[in-house]
Amino acid sequence: MIRKTFIKESKELFRDGRIRIATIIVVLLIGVSIWISAQQYQNINEQYKVSKTAERAIWDNQGEKNPHSAAHYGTYAFKPKYPLSLVDQGVDKYAGSSIFLEAHKRNEAQFSIAADQTGLARFGDLTPDFMLLFIMPLLIILLGYNSFTKENEMGTLTLLKSQGISYKKWIFGKWAALFLPVFVLTVVLFLIAGFILSNLKDFGVFEWSSLLWMFIIYTTYYIIFINLILFISAKAKKSGISLVVSLSFWILACLAVPKAASNIAEDTHPYPTRQEFAANVLKDKKQGLDGHNPWSKEAKLLEKNVLAEHNVDSLHKLPFNFDAYRMQKGEEHEAEIYFKHYNHLKDQFIKQSRVYKRLATFSPYLPTRFMSMAIAHTDYATHWNFADAAENYRIATQKFLNDDFAKNSTYGNWGYQADSDFWKKLPAFEYSPTKLTTVLSENTANLSVLGCWFIGSFALLLFIKKIR
Amino acid sequence: MITTNNLTKIYKDQTALDHLNLQVNAGEIYCLLGANGAGKTTTINLLLGFIEPTSGSAFINDLDVSQKAKETKKFLAYIPENLMLYPSLTAVENLDYFSGIAGKKLSKKNIFNFLKEAGLQEDAFEKRIATFSKGMRQKVGIAIALAKDAKVLLLDEPTSGLDPKASNEFGQLLHKLSQKGVATLMATHDLFRAKEVATRIGIMKDGQLKEEFIAKDISLLNLEQNYLNTMEYKEVTL
Incomplete structure (x- = not known):
């Protein structure tokens, strides 16, 4: 009976002109969104490569220069574009693509794509993740909202009942007929994405296993929608009511809950304002060692300790340049302050993420979105990871420069210049994103919530004892 | 019975x-x-x-x-006042589906025979039910009963x-x-x-x-x- 119902439903769906048109439109939109996304991905990746090479060339060819001047001159850490961002762009557009690395200061990522766009960007972009997360569930609603109600409205339910229909088999026949087109569409979409990614030059860290996981996540998301839409259709008296309830669920799950979650998370665990953050950092900085100020209490204490340690009575007798040494100590102090304050931000981010995870109970969209972004390396966690890696590189760069300054010059010799080959000795900034296994283990909560939605929605189907 | x-x-x-x-x-x-x-x-x-x-x-x-x-x-088989079938499916497809629901596996030849026995004209077998009159739908209903081998x-x-x-034809079928x-x-x-x-x-x-x-x-x-x-x-x- 499952097979018969599956064939019958498939024929009905295929012969319904509205469904054909809607499916064609969705397929076209998905195709266009992938094409646009692939173009953007290639452009950004080229920009990344050009910028990275150019910036490194500028760094390497500074010529003879004082290392601390070079530290202030600074360099950039560029955030790579990951292949699966072609499918899910996540927060990349808003998070900034590069961080300026300089002495004494940790900078935020800048040059986000959104900042370069006009106000029209507020309308959103046609991206594969938009199609996958918002439009595909709408297509499921369109295909399935009247799956059961139509039987009552057409009058076929009475005849089916008199034929001794088995509800379970009937329901799963309908389920299979709704699942198959959605599944085929998703498979085709992901195969196209995989094919494009495999054929892009320098496609970096692309792994089919990541794409497969993303596919599993989205398929699960669609199964949840299919189950819920069928349940609503089985319980609704009329197709109109079923459509309204299904659309209400879509609005709630995909639009209202995510926005409410964002507001609740921000209200419960707010980030400090930019001004507050800067003021707090400055306040802490003033309470410690300033590498550029030899007259401060902290600098004098450091001087005293270093002299005692090396058993000399003058900074000139030290085997290194104390100015550079003090600067390095100042850097270390400032780095600690930045870590402290950024860790506070990160704590707030983790707390906000917990709020999101709790609210995911009300929407399968949230865990799907988080999992998709995490696998694509376009989530906030990846951005934090990148920013931390850039900061570690900045600290290591400052040490590299200060150590050279301290080692190759003497106290008071600010005229020291490192030779032109020196800069090439600094290793380039390389950032590798978190591995898939780590991403999955860090997102067990999201996976669990999605799993609960999956099981719960199937349970609802199994509990249907009677069709109205 | x-x-x-x-x-x-x-x-x-x-x-x-x-x-x-x-x-x-x-x-x-x-x-x-x-x-x-x-x-x-x-x-x-x-x-x-x-x-x-x-x-x-x-x-x-x-x-x-x-x-x-x-x-x-x-x-048992049941035919209501307005027998409603799937309008986008043909008579053959409807009979095949409803018989399948009742657990009967029919060959295409059997389906044709039942429809013929129920008095439906052959050129309507592969036409969609949406184009059928009430009398033709009732005949498909009878074919469903025949295919089911209903005792009641x-x-x-x-x-x-x-x-x-059509009413007379229906009486003859009964x-x-x-x-x-x-x-x-x-x-x-x-x-x-x-x-x-x-x-x-x-x-x-x-x-x-x-x-x-x-x-x-x-x-x-x-x-x-x-x-x-x-x-x-x-x-x-x-």
Whole structure:
């Protein structure tokens, strides 16, 4: 009976002109969104490569220069574009693509794509993740909202009942007929994405296993929608009511809950304002060692300790340049302050993420979105990871420069210049994103919530004892 | 084949069926006559197991409908007043699906034979039901009953809205089925068709079976007179 119902439903769906048109439109939109996304991905990746090479060339060819001047001159850490961002762009557009690395200061990522766009960007972009997360569930609603109600409205339910229909088999026949087109569409979409990614030059860290996981996540998301839409259709008296309830669920799950979650998370665990953050950092900085100020209490204490340690009575007798040494100590102090304050931000981010995870109970969209972004390396966690890696590189760069300054010059010799080959000795900034296994283990909560939605929605189907 | 013992259905304070005792044997066609609300459809719905009786019992092929509703469905076929099929499927596809629901696997040849036996013209076999008249849909309904090899046929005003030719053809089909040993219970307003096809005729009023006749022993005129008397119809004098 499952097979018969599956064939019958498939024929009905295929012969319904509205469904054909809607499916064609969705397929076209998905195709266009992938094409646009692939173009953007290639452009950004080229920009990344050009910028990275150019910036490194500028760094390497500074010529003879004082290392601390070079530290202030600074360099950039560029955030790579990951292949699966072609499918899910996540927060990349808003998070900034590069961080300026300089002495004494940790900078935020800048040059986000959104900042370069006009106000029209507020309308959103046609991206594969938009199609996958918002439009595909709408297509499921369109295909399935009247799956059961139509039987009552057409009058076929009475005849089916008199034929001794088995509800379970009937329901799963309908389920299979709704699942198959959605599944085929998703498979085709992901195969196209995989094919494009495999054929892009320098496609970096692309792994089919990541794409497969993303596919599993989205398929699960669609199964949840299919189950819920069928349940609503089985319980609704009329197709109109079923459509309204299904659309209400879509609005709630995909639009209202995510926005409410964002507001609740921000209200419960707010980030400090930019001004507050800067003021707090400055306040802490003033309470410690300033590498550029030899007259401060902290600098004098450091001087005293270093002299005692090396058993000399003058900074000139030290085997290194104390100015550079003090600067390095100042850097270390400032780095600690930045870590402290950024860790506070990160704590707030983790707390906000917990709020999101709790609210995911009300929407399968949230865990799907988080999992998709995490696998694509376009989530906030990846951005934090990148920013931390850039900061570690900045600290290591400052040490590299200060150590050279301290080692190759003497106290008071600010005229020291490192030779032109020196800069090439600094290793380039390389950032590798978190591995898939780590991403999955860090997102067990999201996976669990999605799993609960999956099981719960199937349970609802199994509990249907009677069709109205 | 069909038996009811004091079958009663009460909705709140409204008695829809009042202690109905009925027996329809194999090969018999029993027509239930009565005005709207007499209890004919309630009787059929109780026999189908769509509703639960307040008291009494109904049996299909000696199986209690209340207790073994699913098993009884194996033996019966049902054609309502407006048999609705899937409009975007063809007659062949509809028959194939509904037979499949009943657990029957039919070859294309068998499907064609059943449709032919039910009197559907061959050029309509592969046409979508959306283009069918009511009479053609009723024939597909009969084909579903034939394919199911039903022992019991429950019909709820199946000839209502049919033109005389289609109604006549339908009556002939019922005769064919009765000759195969099918027990038929037909609720109808159509006295003429009842007299034509029935073995026995019952007249219902207010949920009760008021009168019962052997069809061949009563003329159409007498049947009409009895019906009107039972309904307490008074002739209007102008």
